[in-house]
Amino acid sequence: MFVVAGSGHGKLGRSLAKELGAEVCGVINRRFADGERYVRLLENVKGSRVIVVQNTFPDDNVVEMLLLLDAAREAGAKEIRAVIPYMGYSRQERTFRDGEAISSRAIGAAIGSMCDSVYTISIHAPKVLDFFGVPSQDISGTRAAAEYLQKNGVDLIVAPDEGARKRCEEAAEILNVDCHVMSKNRIDDRNVEITMGDLNPKGMNVVILDDIISTGGTIATSAKMLKEGGAASVSAVCTHGLFIEDAANRLRICDELMCSDSIESVHTRYSVSSVIAEALK
């Protein structure tokens, strides 16, 4: 079995290969003078099972994923499994206004047509799994987050919106603490209104848990409210840290930011490799 890691996933690919007892397949990954991508697998994967690990964010990674899948197929792999740690475009799993694309369907169908199965991690909208057209599974990143938090002295888990309720309740149960769900109203791409509801966070060490930090608006607004309410500390944990534009700056209000390695960054604190390996075994 071989693990082929996309350009952003060297470390995650190596951990995954180790956990699965697989070999890491070297890849030449470069660009032509005009900016087009070139990939070449450096191992003979003919007749082998191949796991390709690549995000569909940012856009450029979609192209890299398709080329890696095609290279594995061309080289005669027996079975190709696509692991998408962060499935970009999963927030457009339907049209919100006439004339829009169902973006995750367009990307998902292309990927699914080139592999035998697809695995995602804490996907924003499970509906997206239907678009791959091959067997697919979403692996929860919540347990990895909660296990990492176990050493952090958490008093309360906060879900910034209804969409985060299930994963926050799961984390709170693992940590044996309470969970509080806030209510969110999105004003535009960068700004949200949060209503805290019936909560007195005074003196508590609070962790806000979400699937994605994009512009940071959701976490920053929630954290401000919790701090104003007297929380002793407010940290944020999320599976996918995108940190768009000045997100890191907006999030300075948080005492700590902790993200998984689905997107490797300076905020990566824990790995989802074990939960992926478990699902793939």
Ligand code: R5P
């Ligand atoms: C949306 O419902 C997601 O779960 C996240 O809350 C959202 O994507 C975070 O975006 P931002 O950081 O831009 O507020």
